[in-house]
Amino acid sequence: MKKLLALLLAGAMTLSVAACGGNEAPAEDANAEASTELNIYMWQQYISDELIANFEAENNCKVNLSYMSDNADAINKLTAGGGEEYDLIMTCDAYMESLIAGGYVEEINLDNVPNSANINDAYWVSKGYCVPYLMNYIYVVYDSATCPIEITSYNDLLDPALKGQISTIDGARNLFPMALVALGYDPNSTNADELAEAYDWLVKFNENVAAYGNAEQNLTNGTVSVAVTYDGNASWAMAEKDTIKIAPFTDDAIQLGMDLYVIPKGAKHVDLAEKFLDYICTPEVMAKNLGEFPYSCPNDAAVEAASETYKNDPARQFDYKENVFFQEDVGEALTIYNDYYQKLKVGE
Amino acid sequence: MNNPIITLEGVEKRFGNNLVVKNMNLEIAEGEFLTMLGPSGCGKTTTLRMIAGFEEASAGIIKVEGERVENKEPFERNVNTVFQNYALFPHMTVFNNIAYGLTIKKVPKAEINERVTEMLKMVQMEPYAKRKPDELSGGQKQRVAIARALVNRPKVLLLDEPLGALDLKLRKQMQIELKRLQKKLGITFIYVTHDQEEALTMSDRIAIMHDGILEQLGSPTEIYEHPKTKFVAGFIGESNIFDGKVTAVDGNLLTVETEAGSLQVCGEGFAVGEEMHVSIRPEYLEASTSPVAGFSLDGKIKDFIYQGSVVKTTIDLVNGQEVKYSRFEQDQTVSEGQKVYVYWKPEKAVAIKKNEQGAV
Amino acid sequence: MSMTDQAAMPKKKNLLPKLAMAGPVSLWMILFVTIPLFYIIVISFMSRGVFGDVVYKPTLESYQTILDPTYFQVILKSLKAAGVTTLLCILIGYPFAYIIARKPKDVAAKMITLLMIPFWTNSLMRLNAWLLLFQTSGPVNNFLMNTGLVSKPISFIYTDSLVMVGLITNMLPFAVLPLYSTIEKLERSLLEASADLGANARTTFMKITLPITFPGIFSAIILVFIPSLGIYTVTDMLGGGKVLYIGNIIKNQFGSIRNWPLGAALSVLLILVTMLLIFIYTRFAKIEDMEVV
């Protein structure tokens, strides 16, 4: 029955696929000669159009960018044979271990990416399987003109005075660590009881949240006075409005997320992918990119080459930069995270 | 018939459990104007559609020019149809409508032009060649529909109540035009109508259908003067019909006992004691205020109906049956309520067998 | 040739055009509507794997989850929102459709076109425009502040009310179009006859206009209620990720949360609600009568 169904569907598919011509299948002979096409899956608003255009011109190729809306999307792509469709996929440090174990990513020959030497080894997990791109602190910023209280810890975010005053990033693995740290637990806890407590914490937090996402806009136009967001977004907001400040956290650790590129298993344009990685690791190129996307960067040479504006960006001038934690693989506990996250979003 | 152009042998049509055409046998001669006449639902249109190929015969054989066509598609048959609602293609001009059949047959352009123009001339529609059907009157549409069929020079033209949608005056005019056209072209016309007057005016022969059965086939005079079934007698023209039983046979003179009284009629092949019908046209019916020789039925004048060319007089017979007789002028000798004796010349009445059906 | 041969031949002849014409659409509907919907029912009774995959082990877990009060609340909330949207769309749309239908034909055609133009622009951008309009330093708040009507900006955005505004403005034409086409068919002579028989305007409306245009009202209900029940874009755009309806929940099961059986079960529930509605609808009118365009 299943076979018959597949056959029928396949028949109908050929009909519609044939109609859309060669658009669907990438060139099969890609490995033989230099690739002319590079397919990248990453976050939106995260790389300079100009950078891409220059790369296309230099290598006489076409770069197809497509965007994810959640870290889970990238993992879905990678575990579902992403090499069919993509040559580079952006993911984060937390998943590297299991991705390598599962054989979902290609080993990268760093000899072909000489500029990767510019990257600070301290930020380089799973070297040989990925190339770090940008990183970002997830911290709390506030508008000093309108924020009614002083915020020095996550628990301050539960203050009833902030009702409807917070714009926060979204996602189970971004929200729960905050709660866990606030409660004094491991931010990557897999303990069901701890997660239950974290859920209760987040329910209270949720009451103060005006919106998930859009932190930059909401902060800038005055919809909210507090935001949990990335340093890059904070930078833009600060540039618009100089009353926006970083919350002076005293003890609580903040999350440092690392966004990196991997080459999915079976990628078709590895040569071009490596060229691209090398290109973005070039200090001048990355420096220019940082001018447009002012996030923290693990590429020391690029930071050195970056503009004064970038170097003096108030969004990165805070003193608890060392007090950070990283997202780690939580294995099967992810289900617990997801269930509570779901409940959090459903409950009113 | 030597060389019938259309032959129907035992043709039947069934829709579900409904037999709408029953055991139809019919031969139509080349150049003939044959009308299929009958009330709505009698199967006449279905028969026509089977000849055209729009309906498949459930049983039987249909031949065109001696060749069997039951399994041929409509476009493979050399017959053309003029539809009841004209069925002109709304998106084409009059010219293109007429040229359609020729275009399909890939006739050379010049010839198409010539033949269509000729047709337009024939149906007097030349000035309207560039119009669309919705810019034409009913009569004009009709002409285009006829021209569109005739331009293909079919052996047989099938016409399905082509004049049904026209007003009376135009209909009469078109009847004459059609008849002339048919004579001139010598094409076989099979004409379907429920209008008996139209049938009598135009046809060489009339096939009268009723409940899927061919009741009688004959010339207009035969049909009118010698109806073979009670239905035909009642359907064509007006008739006074009596049901009765033969009580005496004297040569071809029958004496028939009916509820209205004893009467006489000429007819052959009847036996004493046989049940039968007697039909007499109003114009042959006579009424007298005084007793007459031979037979007569007692009646009473009910009323007079003035109908322009004729005046109809209604008479109540003793059993309550109404009979009519018509004259060009009102009969001044009688008045309403007066007792009269009704009679006729036996040879003017028609003797009809009971249960006579499918006479052909 | 025997009679049976003849009976058999025409049938064969007719099969090909029948198959060629009704075949593709039938096949498409079976392959891409019936089979997938059946499969979704199957999936809803299966278990969820750790990484969001479907494990083919029958369970009622997903349905038990739905019965959890929080989910139940979301479903009720979605039903309520869709219901209010439908009601308002019809209350606003009926007089509007009536006004259009009473205009001369060419004016009415222009008014309908005018109604449709916004809907040929991207719906998400129109939703986003509401956000721009009502946000804290947006034009509306600026106006209110500048004229001194309010001293502090009003928080319009990320609220249920703004979601409702988005829903209504996005759904209104789906109510107006079927209403217009039934009202337009309403013979003026019927209204005149009613007035002639001594009925006042209100009685005429209640006794003649409303009952005759009932099919249009029901089409409008179907065409507004069902999409509003399943839609998640409006809440996504205007709800700030805080206002969630059943559509969002289903979408999330197949996206970030990855619980396909639960998503399937919620879909089945949505189908059941829809079917119930259609059942009620068919009590009043034949489904074929539904005015779609």
Added chain:
Amino acid sequence: MALTRREKKERRINILSNIYAFLVYAVLYIPVAVMIAFSFNNQRYNYYWNGFTTQWYGKLFSNSALINSLWYSIIIAILSTIISVIIGTIGALGLKKYEFKGKKVINNMLYIPIIVPEIVLAVALLIIFMKVGLSLGMGSILIGHCTFCIPYAVVTIKGRISGDNDTLEEASMDLGANRIQTFLRVTLPTIFPGVMSAAFLSFTLSFDDVVMSNMLAGARQSTLPVLILSMNKSGITPDVNALTTIMVLVIVTAMILNNIIQRSLKKKKGKI
């Protein structure tokens, strides 16, 4: 001229109803106006109004992701329109003309995509595609779009097939045209207005679709609405407003042109 009481009342009702209609239109057009206005906003994101600029109209064309997604949407809309209209036209004729077993079932099945929330259908298709191992991409989006376009096409076209159609087809075959010639020369032209409105409807549905596309798109290339939806979290940039403004302009121009052409055609016809 003095007005009677009744005329006065009618006039008052007329004015009130015009005001009402105007208000409804205003509510529908406000978002469009705001959307257009903010395409001239001099700001990286549309946080608030920050002065007039036309820079976004220039920058628009260097935003390859945006332009690509627009083309992708257009191609998908055209292809799904073609497929839906072909299948829909043939299907509508077949369902109207022929009697066969299961016709009622198919007729009812056609209403499912219309009455079932789109998300359910999208989910169902996603599951079945995954099951048979079809990779998501243009093919899957096309199937999804056609699945909801075909029923609308069938319903629209079926409504335009009048009782006359059968006779016209018979007339054509009677004049020697076979089934295919008849279809192309008679059937299709007579139902053409229906086919056109079905095409129009399919294009609109497909071009603006988010739910189905979002579920079935391979992430390799997204349609414009899906791109806009994904931008929502980070913020929609004014160049998207610029793009939609251009689209509005194109649509309105096309409508006006269409109107002018129709009117001149009518005039020409009237002269003959």
